[in-house]
Structures are given as C-alpha cells and as structure tokens.
Amino acid sequence: MIHYIILLTLPLLVFSLPSPDLIGPRTRPSPFLIRSRAEARDIDYWNTTRPDNFLSKRSNVHSIEYFTNPSPSFKARSPRQVSSPASPLINPEQQTKRATSGQWENMSGSGLYHPAVTSWGPGRQDVYYTHRDRKCRHKYYRGGSNPWIPEWDDLGGSLDSAPSCCSRRSGYMHLFCKGTDYQIWHRPYSGGGWGSWQPMGGNCKHYPSSCSWGGRHASVYTSSSDNQLWGIRYDENSGWGSWQNMGGSLAGAPKSVSWGEGHTAVVVRGTDGQAWAKQMMNGNTWGSWTNLGGSLDSEPSAVAWSGNMTVAVGGTDGAVWMRTYTNSTGNWGNWMNMGGDVRPGTAPDVVAWGNQMEVYYTGRDGAMYRKKATNGQWTASWDNMGGSVTTKPSGLAWDNGKVDVYGMASDGSTRRCY
Numbered sequence: 037m038i039h040y041i042i043l044l045t046l047p048l049l050v051f052s053l054p055s056p057d058l059i060g061p062r063t064r065p066s067p068f069l070i071r072s073r074a075e076a077r078d079i080d081y082w083n084t085t086r087p088d089n090f091l092s093k094r095s096n097v098h099s100i101e102y103f104t105n106p107s108p109s110f111k112a113r114s115p116r117q118v119s120s121p122a123s124p125l126i127n128p129e130q131q132t133k134r135a136t137s138g139q140w141e142n143m144s145g146s147g148l149y150h151p152a153v154t155s156w157g158p159g160r161q162d163v164y165y166t167h168r169d170r171k172c173r174h175k176y177y178r179g180g181s182n183p184w185i186p187e188w189d190d191l192g193g194s195l196d197s198a199p200s201c202c203s204r205r206s207g208y209m210h211l212f213c214k215g216t217d218y219q220i221w222h223r224p225y226s227g228g229g230w231g232s233w234q235p236m237g238g239n240c241k242h243y244p245s246s247c248s249w250g251g252r253h254a255s256v257y258t259s260s261s262d263n264q265l266w267g268i269r270y271d272e273n274s275g276w277g278s279w280q281n282m283g284g285s286l287a288g289a290p291k292s293v294s295w296g297e298g299h300t301a302v303v304v305r306g307t308d309g310q311a312w313a314k315q316m317m318n319g320n321t322w323g324s325w326t327n328l329g330g331s332l333d334s335e336p337s338a339v340a341w342s343g344n345m346t347v348a349v350g351g352t353d354g355a356v357w358m359r360t361y362t363n364s365t366g367n368w369g370n371w372m373n374m375g376g377d378v379r380p381g382t383a384p385d386v387v388a389w390g391n392q393m394e395v396y397y398t399g400r401d402g403a404m405y406r407k408k409a410t411n412g413q414w415t416a417s418w419d420n421m422g423g424s425v426t427t428k429p430s431g432l433a434w435d436n437g438k439v440d441v442y443g444m445a446s447d448g449s450t451r452r453c454y
C-alpha cells in the first residue's frame with residue numbers, strides 16, 4: 037500500500053548567500069587532451085529519446101555511442117585486454133538480466149565505503165571502491181563469456197572517502213574522491229588510458245558527487261568544511277572552471293544529477309535534517325535553494341530523466357520517502373511514503389531506465405530490498421533481494437532493462453546483485 041503524505045515543511049533560513057571563495061584549486065588542473073577533431077565534433081544526442089526508450093537520460097552515464105549505435109554488439113574500449121578463465125561464480129547467461137533476488141556475486145576486495153559505479157554505454161560497467169590501503173580499486177565489465185577483468189586494478193591515490201565517478205561519453209570517465217589531505221582528487225580516463233591524479237583543491241567533508249550533462253561536460257560537487265556546497269565544472273572546450281560557492285548548510289554528501297544539456301540538480305540533506313535542492317536549467321545560473329522538507333536519516337539519492345527528477349531518501353522513521361519534480365510544470369509532487377526498514381545511516385538509491393524506475397535500500401537485516409515502478413505505478417511490496425551488505429546500495433542501469441546493484445559486505449568485499 038502506498039501512502040501519500042505531505043510532510044510539514046518549515047523553510048528555515050539556514051541557507052546562506054554565497055560568500056567569497058574559501059576554496060580554490062591549489063593547482064589548476066590541465067584540460068584533458070581532445071583526442072581527435074572527429075570526437076570533438078561528435079553530435080550530442082543526449083537530448084533525444086531513443087525509440088526503445090532506454091535511458092535517454094541518466095545521472096551518472098553518458099554515451100554518444102549508445103545513442104548512435106544501440107546494437108548490443110557495441111564494443112567498449114578497455115584500458116587493458118586480459119584473458120583468463122571465467123569466474124566459476126558467474127553464469128554469463130544470468131548476467132544479461134536485471135538484479136534478481138538471490139543472485140549475488142562476491143567480487144572480493146577489502147573496502148572502506150560503498151562502491152561507486154558508472155556505465156559509458158550498453159554492456160559496460162565500471163566499479164570503484166576505496167581500499168583499506170586508501171588507494172582506489174577498479175574493475176570493469178566488458179561482456180562476453182569472460183565479462184569481468186579478473187583482478188582489481190590499483191589506481192593509487194591517498195583517499196579518504198567513497199569515490200564518485202561519471203562518464204560523459206563512451207571511453208571517457210572521471211573519477212573523483214576526497215583525499216587524505218581533504219582536497220578533491222580527480223583521475224580522468226580517456227581514449228583507452230588513465231591520466232594521472234590531479235589535485236583540485238577544496239576542503240571536503242564528505243564524499244563528492246559528479247555528473248555529466250553531455251559528451252563534453254562533467255562537474256563535481258562537495259560539502260566543504262564550511263558546511264556549504266561547492267562545485268567545479270569541466271568543459272571540453274575551456275577546461276576546468278574555478279570553484280563556485282553554492283551556499284547551503286549541508287549535513288552530508290550532496291547528490292548531483294542531470295537530465296540533459298545545461299541541466300544539473302544537486303540535492304542535499306541540510307543541517308536541519310531536511311532535503312534541499314538547487315537546480316541549474318540553462319547551463320549558466322543556479323536557482324535558489326528549494327526546501328523539500330522531510331526528516332532525513334542520511335544523504336539523499338536522486339535520478340533525472342526527460343525533465344523529471346525523483347529524489348529518494350531514508351527517513352528518520354526508517355522508511356523510504358520519494359518526491360518527484362516535473363519540469364514542464366515546475367512543481368514538486370508530494371512526498372510518497374514507500375515504507376521499508378532502512379539500515380540507519382545508509383541512503384537508498386534510485387535508478388531509472390525507459391519508463392521504469394527502481395529504488396533499493398539496505399535493510400536493518402543486511403539484505404537489499406527493491407521496489408519497481410512502470411510509468412509511475414509502484415509495486416506494493418518490497419522484494420527481498422537477499423545478500424549481506426553493510427553500506428548503502430549503488431544501483432546502475434547499464435543496458436536496456438539491465439540493472440545491477442552493488443554494496444560492501446562487513447568483510448570489505450564488494451558484492452554485486454545481478
């Protein structure tokens with residue numbers, strides 16, 4: 037049963053006006069190499085809806101190749117070619133389905149925080165986690181009979197948070213993390229290889245959030261020691277901009293999403309425990325903070341698609357609550373109580389593909405739970421997906437109808453529900 041409840045919201049004046057730059061890049065990172073004129077001229081299909089309706093807009097994904105070449109035979113470029121026997125844990129046949137209860141893979145590893153995931157196109161997944169040695173580990177899924185590279189790749193770094201990653205088009209990824217020196221560190225992947233770690237400056241408090249609105253754009257947002265939101269943006273033509281103070285009063289990591297060219301939304305949990313959102317509609321100017329109310333137990337999650345955006349949060353009552361923004365009317369719908377029994381301190385995660393949406397949470401019992409919606413109609417009860425994880429889920433729609441969910445187990449291993 038779904039209840040529609042409007043939470044009492046008292047907008048508090050906790051969100052301050054932007055103050056002078058407190059943080060700025062200590063070293064200005066160099067712009068990425070533009071590999072070829074052909075790529076730089078690629079038409080950006082981000083704003084068009086595919087006929088089969090797969091993921092026309094995704095928060096953490098962007099791939100021109102996907103939109104121009106929907107064929108499943110699309111071949112991802114990989115950082116290295118490895119051949120090894122298939123893992124006995126995985127039946128490749130089952131890997132083509134969406135997350136199914138009871139189908140878990142122990143990907144091993146020894147992590148400290150929840151893993152981060154992205155996809156640059158169909159059949160490709162990239163998974164990152166911060167290892168106990170404070171260096172980033174990376175594995176990617178390339179499909180075929182031997183879909184995963186066999187060992188975690190050590191990407192180095194000296195890291196102090198969960199990583200955040202996004203892809204702006206096929207073959208391009210941006211990896212961000214809070215460093216042990218509290219700066220944001222960035223490592224770009226482009227055209228088949230990793231660039232070096234770049235210090236971006238900043239004074240972060242929590243893990244960052246990155247997103248891309250199109251093939252030439254990426255941005256990253258972080259909560260700073262001043263509790264305010266700060267963002268910095270990359271454009272393929274002009275390189276990195278400077279840090280922008282976005283004000284606010286944050287009590288956790290921000291979540292950034294985009295439904296396409298020029299749009300970014302950042303949703304945060306304020307120090308008042310309520311959800312707040314800030315949006316940029318035209319690629320230039322940020323609107324003011326919108327108080328979404330609520331009573332949040334952890335940082336929010338969000339997904340954006342075709343001019344709509346859904347925010348999913350874990351409430352202090354242990355239930356999952358969701359609220360949707362519709363661009364065509366400029367209105368936020370009411371909070372929807374989805375029920376559930378969220379593990380305290382862990383955020384839910386919401387993913388969308390086509391006309392489908394799925395929301396996941398980690399239960400108090402360590403199992404993962406899911407609800408699905410088709411055209412906005414939610415299933416009544418939560419599916420128990422099984423598993424044994426201690427962190428928030430990280431969901432990823434990585435092909436038409438394919439959703440995987442990741443979490444970290446108490447032994448630090450990365451677990452995948454597929």
Ligand SMILES: *[C@@H]1O[C@H](CO)[C@@H](O)[C@H](O)[C@H]1NC(C)=O
Pocket residue numbers: 080083084
């Ligand atoms: C999509 O973007 C391209 C270039 O960015 C533009 O020419 C085209 O008109 C846009 N299409 C829509 C439907 O907005």
Ligand SMILES: *[C@@H]1O[C@H](CO)[C@@H](O)[C@H](O)[C@H]1NC(C)=O
Pocket residue numbers: 142143144145447449
């Ligand atoms: C997960 O895999 C790792 C490495 O193979 C292993 O050490 C660990 O015991 C496994 N965990 C469980 C609960 O099976």
Ligand SMILES: *[C@@H]1O[C@H](CO)[C@@H](O)[C@H](O)[C@H]1NC(C)=O
Pocket residue numbers: 341342343344362
């Ligand atoms: C956006 O939300 C509105 C209102 O809920 C709905 O009518 C519309 O179908 C949604 N758009 C998409 C693409 O789902």
Ligand SMILES: *[C@@H]1O[C@H](CO)[C@@H](O)[C@H](O)[C@H]1NC(C)=O
Pocket residue numbers: 295296342343363364
């Ligand atoms: C959002 O709304 C604005 C104003 O109505 C409109 O110009 C823009 O095209 C819309 N964007 C999307 C993705 O629906």
